[in-house]
Amino acid sequence: MGSKPCKLKTKDRINMRIETYIPGLSKNTIEIVKHAESLGYDALVSGELNNEPFLPVLLGLEHSKKMIVRTGLAIAFPRSPMTVANMGWDLQSFSDGRFQLGLGTQVKGHNERRFSVPWSPPAPRMREYILAVKAIWNTWKTGEKLDFQGEHYTHTLMTPMFTPPPMDCDVPPIYVSGLGPGMARIAGEVADGLLLHPMCSPKYINDIILPAVIEGAKKSNRDPKECxxxxxxxxxxxxxxxxxxxxxxxxxxxxxxxxxTRTYRPALDFHGWGDINEALHKLSVEGKWEEMFALVTDEMVETLGFCGTGEEVANSLKDDLGPICSAAMWNEVEHLGADHSKDEHVSHLIQIAKG
Known part of the structure; x- marks a missing residue:
């Protein structure tokens, strides 16, 4: 990896959770869930690419016994906070507290041109979105009148007919995805955690993300370790x-x-690679994917990623991320649910990475 362990700690954990993806909803989803749990994974994560993110979560919760299952991430702005609050409440109640709600903003082009959603500055809007979901949950939990009025979202109507049954567990924790300090501050202020963008290297986390999380936490008088x-x-x-x-x-x-993607240039600038952004953007518009790959150097791969044998990577995850991260994603099995040839080896690596 070539990066020293981050010095600033934000948590008091002995072990780091190791997570893996559910690759969308399929006829093999149940087998994937059971296989992942048997290997020792602590959590399953369902993203939103060419699939709906909440349906795999339901199967993940139904067919696992202990694993956390999270949307990682569900795109927030095309969905009403009320709709998301309902899904989160139901999944949390169904699983006796094993669901986590992971939200993200996506970029301007996808919101406007793919989802037909008006765009506005994402960090303050996400802050309001999270607060709206929490306000709805609070009404359902306490019976207090719903009265959330913000710049983007207004929720002031809730009747007994539309109030879900009580839960025997806490409401789901909310995680927000982010790359820059703006969203990191929002996470520190109002969220339960930050889903770090793949372009976040350990050094970037330490130098850019952590100070922003701490700043956000101070704004709401929270301990940064709560994020x-x-x-x-x-x-x-x-x-x-x-x-x-x-x-x-x-x-x-x-x-x-x-x-x-121009939105992600700050992470490149941090490492002195900003110039490659424009060249890659031009090639992407032209559809020259093979030429794009060639511009990414070994230095970039080894700085942004963890590379080596399985045991080398497992130890690097433990040493470089363990001091600051509560969880790390590792998809070491290419075909979960089908390929069992490396089960013993993968279980061994997961245990090393957990620390």
Missing amino acids: ELLWGGFIATGETEEDLKTAKRNVAARISFYAS
Whole structure:
């Protein structure tokens, strides 16, 4: 990895949770869930790419016994806070407290042109969104009158007919996804955790993210340790030189996609790679994907990602992320639910990474 462990600690945890993805809803989802839990994963995460994120969560909760299951992430602005509050309440009640709500903003183009949602500055809007969801949950939990009035969202009507049954557990924790200090401050102020963008290196987390989380926490008189950091970045493992080379190329392809987005340029500027953003953006518009991969250097892959043998990566996750992150994403099994050939090895690596 080449990065020293971060010095600023935000949590008092002995072990770091190791998480993996549910790759959308399929006929194999139940097998994937059971396989992941048998390997020792602590959590399953359902994203929103070419799929709806909440349906896999329901199956994940139904067919696991102990694992946390989270949306990671569900795009917030196309959904009403009331709709999300309902889904979160139901999933949390159904699972006896194992659901986590992960939210993200997506970028301007996707909101306006894919979801047909008006765009506004995302950090203050996300802050209001989280507060709206919490206000709705508070009304359902306490019976207090619903009276949330913000710039973007207004919720002032709730009747007994539309109030869900009581829960025997706490409301779900809310995590927000972010790359820059603005969203990190919002997480520190009002969220239960920050889902770190894949472009966040350990040094970037330490120098940019953590100070912003602490600043946000101070604004609401919270202990920064109340805001967990969850890492979901790049990993390349290989037990042979050739396998590692292939894995690093796959990581380079993912980095080239993110690094072509102008919104993510600050993370590149931090490492002195800002100039590559414009070149990658131009190639992406032209659809020249192979040429994009070639612009991503080994230095970028090794700085932004964890690379090496399985045991080397497991120890690096433990040493570099363990002091600051409550969880790390590691998809070491390419075909969960189908490929059991590496089960013993993967379980061993997960235990090392947990610390």
